[in-house]
Amino acid sequence: MITLTNIEKVYRTSSIETLALNNINLNIRKGEFVSIMGPSGCGKSTLLNIMGLLDEPSQGTVELDGQRVASYRDKELAHLRNQKIGFIFQSFHLINDLSVVDNVEIPLLYRSTNGKPRQTYAKEALEKVGLSNRIKHFPKQLSGGQKQRVAIARAIVGNPEIILADEPTGNLDSAMGNEIMNILQGLNSEGATIVMVTHDESMAKRTHRLIRLFDGTQVQ
Protein backbone atom coordinates (compact mmCIF):
# COMPACT_ATOMS: atom_id res chain seq x y z
CA MET A 1 0.00 0.00 0.00
CA ILE A 2 2.75 2.45 1.03
CA THR A 3 6.28 1.70 -0.11
CA LEU A 4 9.22 3.86 0.89
CA THR A 5 12.55 3.12 -0.77
CA ASN A 6 15.90 4.60 0.32
CA ILE A 7 14.21 7.61 1.86
CA GLU A 8 16.50 10.36 3.01
CA LYS A 9 15.43 13.72 4.37
CA VAL A 10 17.84 16.53 4.94
CA TYR A 11 16.87 19.91 6.42
CA ARG A 12 19.17 22.66 5.26
CA THR A 13 19.63 26.16 6.56
CA SER A 14 22.39 28.56 5.50
CA SER A 15 24.73 27.18 8.17
CA ILE A 16 23.40 23.79 9.27
CA GLU A 17 22.47 20.61 7.51
CA THR A 18 20.42 18.12 9.53
CA LEU A 19 19.86 14.57 8.42
CA ALA A 20 16.37 13.76 9.67
CA LEU A 21 15.91 10.43 7.88
CA ASN A 22 18.56 8.15 6.49
CA ASN A 23 18.02 5.24 4.13
CA ILE A 24 14.53 4.27 5.24
CA ASN A 25 12.99 1.31 3.48
CA LEU A 26 9.47 0.43 4.44
CA ASN A 27 6.52 -1.41 3.05
CA ILE A 28 3.16 -0.94 4.74
CA ARG A 29 0.67 -3.55 3.56
CA LYS A 30 -3.06 -3.03 3.21
CA GLY A 31 -4.87 -3.64 6.49
CA GLU A 32 -1.75 -3.42 8.62
CA PHE A 33 -1.59 -1.54 11.89
CA VAL A 34 1.98 -0.33 12.25
CA SER A 35 3.47 1.73 15.03
CA ILE A 36 6.60 3.85 14.82
CA MET A 37 8.60 4.47 17.96
CA GLY A 38 11.77 6.28 18.82
CA PRO A 39 13.12 9.11 20.94
CA SER A 40 12.12 12.71 20.32
CA GLY A 41 13.74 14.21 17.23
CA CYS A 42 14.51 10.83 15.64
CA GLY A 43 12.39 11.61 12.55
CA LYS A 44 9.12 9.82 13.36
CA SER A 45 6.86 12.75 12.42
CA THR A 46 8.99 13.51 9.37
CA LEU A 47 8.53 9.93 8.22
CA LEU A 48 4.78 10.16 8.80
CA ASN A 49 4.62 13.46 6.88
CA ILE A 50 6.42 11.86 3.94
CA MET A 51 4.00 8.91 4.01
CA GLY A 52 1.12 11.38 4.16
CA LEU A 53 2.45 13.33 1.15
CA LEU A 54 2.77 16.46 3.30
CA ASP A 55 6.52 16.55 2.80
CA GLU A 56 8.90 15.41 0.10
CA PRO A 57 11.96 13.26 0.73
CA SER A 58 15.35 14.71 -0.25
CA GLN A 59 16.11 11.36 -1.84
CA GLY A 60 14.32 8.08 -2.42
CA THR A 61 10.89 7.19 -3.70
CA VAL A 62 7.42 7.08 -2.21
CA GLU A 63 4.86 4.78 -3.78
CA LEU A 64 1.19 4.74 -2.96
CA ASP A 65 -0.70 1.75 -4.35
CA GLY A 66 2.26 1.12 -6.65
CA GLN A 67 2.24 4.66 -8.05
CA ARG A 68 5.30 6.88 -7.60
CA VAL A 69 4.15 10.25 -6.32
CA ALA A 70 7.36 12.21 -6.92
CA SER A 71 6.08 13.70 -10.17
CA TYR A 72 2.62 14.53 -8.83
CA ARG A 73 1.59 18.17 -8.81
CA ASP A 74 0.08 19.96 -5.83
CA LYS A 75 -3.47 19.34 -7.06
CA GLU A 76 -2.90 15.59 -7.48
CA LEU A 77 -1.20 15.27 -4.10
CA ALA A 78 -4.05 17.16 -2.44
CA HIS A 79 -6.53 14.86 -4.15
CA LEU A 80 -4.67 11.77 -2.90
CA ARG A 81 -4.50 13.11 0.66
CA ASN A 82 -8.18 13.87 0.57
CA GLN A 83 -9.30 10.55 -0.91
CA LYS A 84 -6.88 8.02 0.54
CA ILE A 85 -5.45 9.39 3.77
CA GLY A 86 -6.90 10.42 7.10
CA PHE A 87 -4.73 12.33 9.58
CA ILE A 88 -4.87 12.31 13.38
CA PHE A 89 -2.58 14.65 15.31
CA GLN A 90 -1.35 14.74 18.87
CA SER A 91 -2.70 18.29 19.35
CA PHE A 92 -5.99 17.43 17.58
CA HIS A 93 -5.82 20.42 15.21
CA LEU A 94 -9.49 21.24 15.50
CA ILE A 95 -10.71 24.63 14.30
CA ASN A 96 -12.04 26.33 17.41
CA ASP A 97 -14.45 28.57 15.52
CA LEU A 98 -16.31 25.65 13.99
CA SER A 99 -18.69 23.26 15.74
CA VAL A 100 -17.81 19.59 16.11
CA VAL A 101 -19.88 18.56 13.10
CA ASP A 102 -18.45 21.40 10.97
CA ASN A 103 -14.91 20.30 11.90
CA VAL A 104 -15.67 16.75 10.85
CA GLU A 105 -17.14 17.92 7.54
CA ILE A 106 -13.92 19.64 6.40
CA PRO A 107 -12.41 16.80 4.32
CA LEU A 108 -15.71 16.49 2.46
CA LEU A 109 -15.60 20.19 1.54
CA TYR A 110 -12.62 19.42 -0.65
CA ARG A 111 -14.59 16.68 -2.40
CA SER A 112 -17.39 19.09 -3.27
CA THR A 113 -19.89 16.92 -1.39
CA ASN A 114 -23.22 18.74 -1.03
CA GLY A 115 -24.34 20.19 2.29
CA LYS A 116 -26.89 17.59 3.35
CA PRO A 117 -24.96 14.40 2.58
CA ARG A 118 -21.90 16.11 4.07
CA GLN A 119 -23.68 16.56 7.35
CA THR A 120 -25.07 13.03 7.25
CA TYR A 121 -21.60 11.52 6.75
CA ALA A 122 -20.16 13.71 9.49
CA LYS A 123 -22.86 12.64 11.93
CA GLU A 124 -22.26 8.97 11.02
CA ALA A 125 -18.54 9.40 11.67
CA LEU A 126 -19.23 11.07 15.02
CA GLU A 127 -21.57 8.24 15.92
CA LYS A 128 -18.75 5.77 15.24
CA VAL A 129 -16.54 7.50 17.79
CA GLY A 130 -19.39 7.91 20.28
CA LEU A 131 -19.83 11.66 20.01
CA SER A 132 -23.21 11.96 18.33
CA ASN A 133 -24.51 13.89 21.35
CA ARG A 134 -21.88 16.62 20.96
CA ILE A 135 -22.28 17.67 17.34
CA LYS A 136 -23.25 21.28 18.06
CA HIS A 137 -20.53 21.75 20.67
CA PHE A 138 -17.39 23.74 19.98
CA PRO A 139 -13.90 22.27 20.57
CA LYS A 140 -13.36 24.47 23.63
CA GLN A 141 -16.32 22.77 25.30
CA LEU A 142 -14.77 19.30 24.94
CA SER A 143 -12.26 17.29 26.95
CA GLY A 144 -8.97 16.15 25.42
CA GLY A 145 -10.32 12.66 24.76
CA GLN A 146 -13.45 14.05 23.13
CA LYS A 147 -11.35 16.35 20.98
CA GLN A 148 -9.27 13.41 19.79
CA ARG A 149 -12.41 11.45 19.00
CA VAL A 150 -13.61 14.42 16.89
CA ALA A 151 -10.23 14.35 15.13
CA ILE A 152 -10.66 10.62 14.47
CA ALA A 153 -14.18 11.23 13.14
CA ARG A 154 -12.71 13.88 10.83
CA ALA A 155 -10.01 11.41 9.70
CA ILE A 156 -12.50 8.67 8.86
CA VAL A 157 -15.41 10.72 7.48
CA GLY A 158 -14.19 10.30 3.91
CA ASN A 159 -13.56 6.52 4.32
CA PRO A 160 -9.83 6.74 3.61
CA GLU A 161 -7.86 3.54 3.18
CA ILE A 162 -4.96 4.84 5.27
CA ILE A 163 -4.98 6.55 8.65
CA LEU A 164 -1.81 8.27 9.79
CA ALA A 165 -1.83 9.06 13.48
CA ASP A 166 0.90 11.22 14.99
CA GLU A 167 0.97 10.45 18.72
CA PRO A 168 -2.82 10.29 18.98
CA THR A 169 -2.69 9.43 22.68
CA GLY A 170 0.21 11.72 23.53
CA ASN A 171 -1.93 14.44 25.12
CA LEU A 172 -4.32 12.10 26.88
CA ASP A 173 -4.36 10.21 30.17
CA SER A 174 -4.07 6.44 30.01
CA ALA A 175 -7.82 5.77 30.22
CA MET A 176 -8.55 8.19 27.40
CA GLY A 177 -5.54 6.85 25.50
CA ASN A 178 -6.94 3.33 25.77
CA GLU A 179 -10.30 4.50 24.53
CA ILE A 180 -8.68 6.12 21.48
CA MET A 181 -6.60 3.02 20.90
CA ASN A 182 -9.74 0.88 21.01
CA ILE A 183 -11.33 3.09 18.35
CA LEU A 184 -8.22 2.82 16.15
CA GLN A 185 -8.15 -0.96 16.54
CA GLY A 186 -11.83 -1.05 15.62
CA LEU A 187 -11.13 0.95 12.47
CA ASN A 188 -8.24 -1.36 11.63
CA SER A 189 -10.43 -4.43 12.04
CA GLU A 190 -12.85 -2.82 9.56
CA GLY A 191 -10.04 -2.71 7.00
CA ALA A 192 -8.24 0.60 7.52
CA THR A 193 -4.45 0.62 7.22
CA ILE A 194 -3.06 2.53 10.18
CA VAL A 195 0.40 3.93 10.81
CA MET A 196 0.78 5.40 14.27
CA VAL A 197 3.66 7.30 15.80
CA THR A 198 3.81 6.77 19.54
CA HIS A 199 6.05 7.08 22.55
CA ASP A 200 3.97 4.60 24.51
CA GLU A 201 5.32 1.04 24.45
CA SER A 202 2.00 -0.42 25.65
CA MET A 203 0.12 1.22 22.78
CA ALA A 204 2.75 0.06 20.29
CA LYS A 205 2.36 -3.52 21.54
CA ARG A 206 -1.26 -3.46 20.49
CA THR A 207 -0.30 -2.95 16.82
CA HIS A 208 0.73 -5.59 14.26
CA ARG A 209 4.22 -4.32 13.70
CA LEU A 210 6.64 -1.96 15.40
CA ILE A 211 9.21 0.13 13.59
CA ARG A 212 11.91 1.76 15.68
CA LEU A 213 13.87 4.79 14.57
CA PHE A 214 17.02 6.19 16.05
CA ASP A 215 18.67 9.35 14.74
CA GLY A 216 16.77 9.05 11.49
CA THR A 217 17.74 5.46 10.89
CA GLN A 218 15.46 2.45 11.07
CA VAL A 219 16.79 0.12 13.80
CA GLN A 220 13.91 -2.32 13.93
Place this chain on the structure above:
Amino acid sequence: MIRHLFKLIWNKKKAHILLIVEIWASFMVLFGLATLLVVNVGNYREPLGFSYENVWAISLSNNQDTTEVAQKLQQIVQRLKAYSEVESVSRMGGNFPFSATQMNEGIGYNKQHILADHYVTDEDFAKTLAIAVVSGKWYQSADSVGKYRPIVINQKAREDLFGGQNALGKVISDKYKVVGTIANFKAKGEFMANKPAYFELVGANDAWNSTMLIKVKPGTDAVFEAKVVKDVARMVKGWSVEVDYLTDSRKTQHNLVLVPIIIAAIISGFLLINVALGLFGVLNLSIARRRGEIGLRRALGATGNGISRQFIGEIWVLATFGLLIGLLFAAQFPLLNVFNMEAGVYVTAIVVSVLVIYGIVTLCALFPSRQAAYIQPAVALHEE
Protein backbone atom coordinates in the same frame (compact mmCIF):
# COMPACT_ATOMS: atom_id res chain seq x y z
CA MET B 1 -17.67 25.96 0.60
CA ILE B 2 -19.53 29.29 0.62
CA ARG B 3 -21.71 28.09 3.50
CA HIS B 4 -18.61 26.91 5.32
CA LEU B 5 -17.00 30.35 4.93
CA PHE B 6 -20.14 32.13 6.13
CA LYS B 7 -20.22 29.85 9.19
CA LEU B 8 -16.54 30.47 9.87
CA ILE B 9 -16.95 34.26 9.71
CA TRP B 10 -20.27 34.28 11.53
CA ASN B 11 -18.84 32.24 14.41
CA LYS B 12 -16.01 34.77 14.66
CA LYS B 13 -18.27 37.80 14.29
CA LYS B 14 -17.13 39.41 17.54
CA ALA B 15 -13.53 39.35 16.37
CA HIS B 16 -14.55 40.73 12.97
CA ILE B 17 -17.00 43.40 14.07
CA LEU B 18 -14.51 46.26 13.65
CA LEU B 19 -13.55 45.11 10.18
CA ILE B 20 -17.22 44.89 9.23
CA VAL B 21 -17.80 48.42 10.55
CA GLU B 22 -14.76 49.62 8.61
CA ILE B 23 -16.07 48.08 5.39
CA TRP B 24 -19.53 49.51 6.06
CA ALA B 25 -18.09 53.02 6.62
CA SER B 26 -15.99 52.75 3.46
CA PHE B 27 -19.06 51.72 1.52
CA MET B 28 -21.05 54.70 2.80
CA VAL B 29 -18.23 57.13 1.88
CA LEU B 30 -17.92 55.52 -1.54
CA PHE B 31 -21.67 55.57 -2.01
CA GLY B 32 -21.72 59.33 -1.39
CA LEU B 33 -18.85 59.93 -3.77
CA ALA B 34 -20.24 57.55 -6.39
CA THR B 35 -23.64 59.28 -6.23
CA LEU B 36 -21.93 62.63 -6.82
CA LEU B 37 -19.98 61.17 -9.75
CA VAL B 38 -22.95 59.36 -11.28
CA VAL B 39 -25.08 62.51 -11.10
CA ASN B 40 -22.38 64.63 -12.72
CA VAL B 41 -21.43 62.08 -15.35
CA GLY B 42 -25.13 61.72 -16.17
CA ASN B 43 -25.45 65.51 -16.47
CA TYR B 44 -22.27 65.74 -18.55
CA ARG B 45 -23.62 63.24 -21.05
CA GLU B 46 -26.74 65.37 -21.62
CA PRO B 47 -26.20 67.81 -24.50
CA LEU B 48 -25.57 71.43 -23.51
CA GLY B 49 -28.08 72.68 -26.05
CA PHE B 50 -26.11 75.66 -27.36
CA SER B 51 -22.75 76.65 -28.77
CA TYR B 52 -20.46 78.96 -26.79
CA GLU B 53 -17.40 79.06 -29.04
CA ASN B 54 -16.46 82.61 -30.09
CA VAL B 55 -19.27 84.07 -28.02
CA TRP B 56 -18.50 86.98 -25.71
CA ALA B 57 -20.73 88.45 -23.05
CA ILE B 58 -20.47 92.23 -22.73
CA SER B 59 -22.02 93.27 -19.43
CA LEU B 60 -23.05 96.90 -19.28
CA SER B 61 -23.91 98.85 -16.19
CA ASN B 62 -25.45 102.28 -16.50
CA ASN B 63 -24.36 103.21 -12.95
CA GLN B 64 -25.65 106.78 -12.23
CA ASP B 65 -26.93 107.37 -15.76
CA THR B 66 -30.72 106.97 -15.78
CA THR B 67 -31.62 108.94 -18.90
CA GLU B 68 -32.82 107.08 -22.00
CA VAL B 69 -31.17 103.87 -20.92
CA ALA B 70 -33.34 101.69 -23.18
CA GLN B 71 -32.54 103.76 -26.26
CA LYS B 72 -28.86 103.73 -25.43
CA LEU B 73 -28.93 99.95 -25.12
CA GLN B 74 -30.63 99.72 -28.52
CA GLN B 75 -27.94 101.95 -30.01
CA ILE B 76 -25.22 99.74 -28.57
CA VAL B 77 -26.87 96.67 -30.11
CA GLN B 78 -26.95 98.40 -33.49
CA ARG B 79 -23.32 99.51 -33.12
CA LEU B 80 -22.17 96.01 -32.24
CA LYS B 81 -24.02 94.55 -35.21
CA ALA B 82 -22.19 96.97 -37.47
CA TYR B 83 -18.74 95.48 -36.79
CA SER B 84 -17.51 93.23 -39.56
CA GLU B 85 -15.96 90.91 -36.94
CA VAL B 86 -19.37 90.26 -35.37
CA GLU B 87 -21.63 87.58 -36.78
CA SER B 88 -24.54 88.05 -34.44
CA VAL B 89 -25.61 90.07 -31.40
CA SER B 90 -28.23 89.25 -28.80
CA ARG B 91 -29.36 91.11 -25.73
CA MET B 92 -30.27 89.42 -22.50
CA GLY B 93 -30.23 89.67 -18.70
CA GLY B 94 -27.32 89.12 -16.36
CA ASN B 95 -27.97 85.37 -16.27
CA PHE B 96 -26.11 84.80 -19.52
CA PRO B 97 -24.60 81.33 -20.12
CA PHE B 98 -21.96 80.27 -17.56
CA SER B 99 -22.52 83.41 -15.46
CA ALA B 100 -22.90 83.23 -11.70
CA THR B 101 -26.34 84.81 -11.88
CA GLN B 102 -29.48 82.73 -11.82
CA MET B 103 -33.10 83.75 -12.18
CA ASN B 104 -36.10 81.46 -11.85
CA GLU B 105 -39.82 81.79 -11.57
CA GLY B 106 -42.79 79.57 -10.90
CA ILE B 107 -44.96 78.99 -13.95
CA GLY B 108 -48.02 76.83 -14.39
CA TYR B 109 -50.36 75.26 -16.87
CA ASN B 110 -53.71 74.04 -15.57
CA LYS B 111 -52.85 72.43 -12.25
CA GLN B 112 -49.22 71.74 -13.14
CA HIS B 113 -46.77 74.15 -11.54
CA ILE B 114 -43.02 74.12 -11.91
CA LEU B 115 -40.04 76.27 -11.04
CA ALA B 116 -38.22 77.17 -14.26
CA ASP B 117 -35.13 79.19 -15.14
CA HIS B 118 -36.21 82.46 -16.67
CA TYR B 119 -34.25 84.17 -19.42
CA VAL B 120 -35.18 87.51 -20.97
CA THR B 121 -33.64 87.69 -24.44
CA ASP B 122 -34.27 89.04 -27.89
CA GLU B 123 -35.04 87.46 -31.27
CA ASP B 124 -31.35 86.85 -32.12
CA PHE B 125 -30.58 84.72 -29.06
CA ALA B 126 -31.07 81.35 -30.82
CA LYS B 127 -28.93 82.50 -33.73
CA THR B 128 -26.12 83.83 -31.52
CA LEU B 129 -25.89 80.60 -29.49
CA ALA B 130 -26.76 78.28 -32.40
CA ILE B 131 -29.78 76.88 -30.58
CA ALA B 132 -31.90 74.55 -32.69
CA VAL B 133 -35.63 75.12 -32.46
CA VAL B 134 -37.37 71.74 -32.14
CA SER B 135 -40.90 72.88 -32.84
CA GLY B 136 -42.56 76.18 -33.67
CA LYS B 137 -40.15 79.09 -34.03
CA TRP B 138 -37.96 81.42 -31.99
CA TYR B 139 -40.02 84.52 -31.19
CA GLN B 140 -39.75 87.77 -33.19
CA SER B 141 -40.42 91.35 -32.09
CA ALA B 142 -43.65 91.18 -34.04
CA ASP B 143 -44.95 88.42 -31.75
CA SER B 144 -45.20 90.86 -28.85
CA VAL B 145 -48.31 92.59 -30.21
CA GLY B 146 -50.80 89.99 -28.95
CA LYS B 147 -52.47 89.65 -25.55
CA TYR B 148 -49.90 87.16 -24.35
CA ARG B 149 -46.14 87.55 -24.26
CA PRO B 150 -44.38 85.07 -26.55
CA ILE B 151 -42.08 82.57 -24.92
CA VAL B 152 -39.95 79.66 -25.98
CA ILE B 153 -39.62 76.75 -23.58
CA ASN B 154 -37.09 73.98 -23.41
CA GLN B 155 -37.83 70.27 -23.68
CA LYS B 156 -37.72 69.75 -19.90
CA ALA B 157 -40.26 72.50 -19.27
CA ARG B 158 -42.47 71.02 -21.99
CA GLU B 159 -42.31 67.57 -20.39
CA ASP B 160 -42.96 68.86 -16.90
CA LEU B 161 -45.86 71.12 -17.90
CA PHE B 162 -47.52 69.27 -20.75
CA GLY B 163 -46.27 65.68 -20.51
CA GLY B 164 -46.28 64.26 -24.02
CA GLN B 165 -48.62 66.92 -25.42
CA ASN B 166 -47.86 69.60 -27.97
CA ALA B 167 -46.97 72.85 -26.20
CA LEU B 168 -47.30 75.26 -29.11
CA GLY B 169 -49.99 77.87 -28.66
CA LYS B 170 -50.57 76.94 -25.02
CA VAL B 171 -50.93 79.77 -22.51
CA ILE B 172 -48.84 79.52 -19.35
CA SER B 173 -49.54 81.38 -16.12
CA ASP B 174 -52.18 83.43 -17.94
CA LYS B 175 -49.54 85.69 -19.48
CA TYR B 176 -47.19 83.69 -21.70
CA LYS B 177 -47.92 81.93 -24.96
CA VAL B 178 -45.59 79.19 -26.17
CA VAL B 179 -44.40 79.90 -29.71
CA GLY B 180 -41.55 77.44 -29.88
CA THR B 181 -39.66 74.71 -28.10
CA ILE B 182 -35.97 73.93 -28.01
CA ALA B 183 -34.12 70.85 -26.73
CA ASN B 184 -31.79 71.34 -23.72
CA PHE B 185 -30.53 74.59 -22.31
CA LYS B 186 -27.95 74.02 -19.59
CA ALA B 187 -26.76 77.56 -18.93
CA LYS B 188 -24.34 76.60 -16.14
CA GLY B 189 -22.44 74.15 -18.28
CA GLU B 190 -22.30 70.45 -18.96
CA PHE B 191 -22.45 69.46 -15.28
CA MET B 192 -25.72 71.30 -14.73
CA ALA B 193 -28.88 69.24 -14.43
CA ASN B 194 -31.20 69.64 -17.37
CA LYS B 195 -33.75 71.94 -15.73
CA PRO B 196 -36.92 73.48 -17.15
CA ALA B 197 -36.34 76.89 -18.67
CA TYR B 198 -38.30 79.48 -20.62
CA PHE B 199 -37.22 82.44 -22.70
CA GLU B 200 -39.20 85.66 -22.77
CA LEU B 201 -38.87 88.38 -25.37
CA VAL B 202 -37.11 91.47 -24.08
CA GLY B 203 -39.30 94.57 -24.37
CA ALA B 204 -38.40 97.49 -26.64
CA ASN B 205 -38.29 99.87 -23.67
CA ASP B 206 -36.51 97.46 -21.37
CA ALA B 207 -33.68 99.16 -19.49
CA TRP B 208 -32.72 96.32 -17.19
CA ASN B 209 -31.43 93.52 -19.37
CA SER B 210 -28.13 94.97 -20.39
CA THR B 211 -25.86 92.07 -21.32
CA MET B 212 -24.89 91.76 -24.97
CA LEU B 213 -23.91 88.36 -26.30
CA ILE B 214 -21.85 88.72 -29.43
CA LYS B 215 -20.74 85.93 -31.66
CA VAL B 216 -17.49 86.95 -33.28
CA LYS B 217 -15.78 85.48 -36.29
CA PRO B 218 -13.14 82.81 -35.55
CA GLY B 219 -9.73 84.36 -34.88
CA THR B 220 -11.11 87.61 -33.49
CA ASP B 221 -8.75 88.63 -30.73
CA ALA B 222 -8.25 90.93 -27.77
CA VAL B 223 -7.47 93.89 -30.03
CA PHE B 224 -11.08 93.83 -31.19
CA GLU B 225 -12.24 93.41 -27.59
CA ALA B 226 -10.35 96.58 -26.61
CA LYS B 227 -11.84 98.41 -29.57
CA VAL B 228 -15.38 97.39 -28.63
CA VAL B 229 -14.90 98.41 -25.01
CA LYS B 230 -13.47 101.76 -26.09
CA ASP B 231 -16.28 102.42 -28.60
CA VAL B 232 -19.05 101.47 -26.16
CA ALA B 233 -17.50 103.54 -23.40
CA ARG B 234 -17.43 106.50 -25.76
CA MET B 235 -21.11 105.99 -26.65
CA VAL B 236 -22.33 105.75 -23.05
CA LYS B 237 -20.19 107.85 -20.79
CA GLY B 238 -20.06 106.81 -17.16
CA TRP B 239 -21.17 103.25 -17.90
CA SER B 240 -19.01 100.30 -16.98
CA VAL B 241 -18.24 97.68 -19.58
CA GLU B 242 -17.03 94.18 -18.83
CA VAL B 243 -16.25 91.46 -21.35
CA ASP B 244 -16.35 87.72 -20.57
CA TYR B 245 -15.43 85.02 -23.04
CA LEU B 246 -17.97 82.23 -22.62
CA THR B 247 -15.20 79.64 -23.04
CA ASP B 248 -13.49 81.07 -19.93
CA SER B 249 -16.74 81.40 -17.98
CA ARG B 250 -17.49 77.75 -18.80
CA LYS B 251 -14.16 76.69 -17.28
CA THR B 252 -14.99 78.65 -14.12
CA GLN B 253 -18.37 76.93 -13.88
CA HIS B 254 -16.75 73.54 -14.38
CA ASN B 255 -14.26 74.27 -11.62
CA LEU B 256 -17.09 75.13 -9.26
CA VAL B 257 -18.40 71.61 -9.78
CA LEU B 258 -15.17 69.69 -10.21
CA VAL B 259 -13.08 71.13 -7.36
CA PRO B 260 -15.40 69.88 -4.57
CA ILE B 261 -15.64 66.49 -6.31
CA ILE B 262 -11.86 66.24 -6.60
CA ILE B 263 -11.42 67.22 -2.94
CA ALA B 264 -14.04 64.64 -1.90
CA ALA B 265 -12.35 62.02 -4.10
CA ILE B 266 -8.93 62.73 -2.58
CA ILE B 267 -10.29 62.52 0.99
CA SER B 268 -12.20 59.33 0.14
CA GLY B 269 -9.10 57.96 -1.56
CA PHE B 270 -7.04 58.49 1.59
CA LEU B 271 -9.75 56.88 3.70
CA LEU B 272 -9.90 53.89 1.40
CA ILE B 273 -6.11 53.55 1.34
CA ASN B 274 -6.15 53.52 5.15
CA VAL B 275 -8.87 50.92 5.17
CA ALA B 276 -6.99 48.87 2.59
CA LEU B 277 -3.76 49.02 4.60
CA GLY B 278 -5.68 48.05 7.73
CA LEU B 279 -7.29 45.10 5.99
CA PHE B 280 -3.96 44.05 4.56
CA GLY B 281 -2.37 44.10 8.02
CA VAL B 282 -5.25 42.24 9.65
CA LEU B 283 -5.15 39.57 6.95
CA ASN B 284 -1.42 39.15 7.26
CA LEU B 285 -1.74 38.76 11.01
CA SER B 286 -4.67 36.40 10.65
CA ILE B 287 -2.71 34.17 8.28
CA ALA B 288 0.27 34.13 10.61
CA ARG B 289 -2.02 33.08 13.45
CA ARG B 290 -3.75 30.44 11.40
CA ARG B 291 -0.73 28.59 10.05
CA GLY B 292 -1.82 25.47 11.94
CA GLU B 293 -5.25 25.61 10.32
CA ILE B 294 -3.64 26.11 6.91
CA GLY B 295 -1.45 23.05 7.49
CA LEU B 296 -4.48 21.05 8.61
CA ARG B 297 -6.55 22.04 5.58
CA ARG B 298 -3.68 21.11 3.27
CA ALA B 299 -3.47 17.73 5.03
CA LEU B 300 -7.20 17.22 4.56
CA GLY B 301 -7.10 17.86 0.83
CA ALA B 302 -6.87 21.59 0.15
CA THR B 303 -4.51 22.70 -2.61
CA GLY B 304 -2.32 25.78 -2.26
CA ASN B 305 -4.69 27.62 -4.60
CA GLY B 306 -7.61 26.34 -2.55
CA ILE B 307 -6.12 27.94 0.57
CA SER B 308 -5.61 31.16 -1.34
CA ARG B 309 -9.22 31.09 -2.54
CA GLN B 310 -10.42 30.40 0.98
CA PHE B 311 -8.79 33.55 2.37
CA ILE B 312 -10.11 35.65 -0.49
CA GLY B 313 -13.52 34.05 0.06
CA GLU B 314 -13.39 34.90 3.76
CA ILE B 315 -12.69 38.56 3.07
CA TRP B 316 -15.52 38.57 0.51
CA VAL B 317 -17.85 37.17 3.14
CA LEU B 318 -16.68 39.83 5.60
CA ALA B 319 -17.21 42.50 2.94
CA THR B 320 -20.67 41.06 2.23
CA PHE B 321 -21.66 41.48 5.89
CA GLY B 322 -20.43 45.10 5.86
CA LEU B 323 -22.11 45.76 2.52
CA LEU B 324 -25.44 44.27 3.62
CA ILE B 325 -25.55 46.75 6.50
CA GLY B 326 -24.50 49.52 4.11
CA LEU B 327 -27.20 48.53 1.63
CA LEU B 328 -29.84 48.89 4.34
CA PHE B 329 -28.84 52.56 4.62
CA ALA B 330 -28.18 53.19 0.93
CA ALA B 331 -31.51 51.67 -0.12
CA GLN B 332 -33.33 54.38 1.85
CA PHE B 333 -32.11 57.05 -0.58
CA PRO B 334 -34.03 55.83 -3.64
CA LEU B 335 -36.95 54.61 -1.51
CA LEU B 336 -37.40 57.97 0.22
CA ASN B 337 -36.51 59.93 -2.94
CA VAL B 338 -33.81 61.84 -1.06
CA PHE B 339 -32.56 64.98 -2.88
CA ASN B 340 -35.26 64.37 -5.49
CA MET B 341 -32.91 62.28 -7.63
CA GLU B 342 -33.82 59.43 -9.92
CA ALA B 343 -33.62 55.97 -8.31
CA GLY B 344 -31.32 54.89 -11.15
CA VAL B 345 -28.62 57.29 -9.91
CA TYR B 346 -28.60 55.67 -6.47
CA VAL B 347 -28.79 52.16 -7.86
CA THR B 348 -25.81 52.85 -10.14
CA ALA B 349 -23.89 54.41 -7.22
CA ILE B 350 -24.67 51.35 -5.07
CA VAL B 351 -23.48 48.95 -7.79
CA VAL B 352 -20.29 50.97 -8.36
CA SER B 353 -19.56 51.18 -4.62
CA VAL B 354 -20.17 47.46 -4.09
CA LEU B 355 -17.84 46.60 -6.98
CA VAL B 356 -15.13 48.97 -5.71
CA ILE B 357 -15.36 47.52 -2.18
CA TYR B 358 -15.08 43.96 -3.50
CA GLY B 359 -12.19 45.11 -5.70
CA ILE B 360 -10.36 46.72 -2.77
CA VAL B 361 -10.81 43.77 -0.41
CA THR B 362 -9.71 41.39 -3.16
CA LEU B 363 -6.57 43.46 -3.78
CA CYS B 364 -5.85 43.52 -0.05
CA ALA B 365 -6.34 39.77 0.22
CA LEU B 366 -4.35 38.78 -2.86
CA PHE B 367 -0.85 39.01 -1.44
CA PRO B 368 -1.52 37.54 2.03
CA SER B 369 -3.59 34.73 0.52
CA ARG B 370 -0.81 33.90 -1.94
CA GLN B 371 1.59 33.80 1.00
CA ALA B 372 -0.80 31.40 2.73
CA ALA B 373 -0.80 29.19 -0.34
CA TYR B 374 2.99 28.77 -0.11
CA ILE B 375 2.99 27.64 3.53
CA GLN B 376 4.39 24.14 3.75
CA PRO B 377 1.79 21.95 5.49
CA ALA B 378 4.33 19.81 7.36
CA VAL B 379 6.09 22.90 8.72
CA ALA B 380 2.82 24.62 9.69
CA LEU B 381 1.51 21.52 11.48
CA HIS B 382 4.80 21.05 13.30
CA GLU B 383 4.78 24.70 14.50
CA GLU B 384 1.34 24.22 16.01
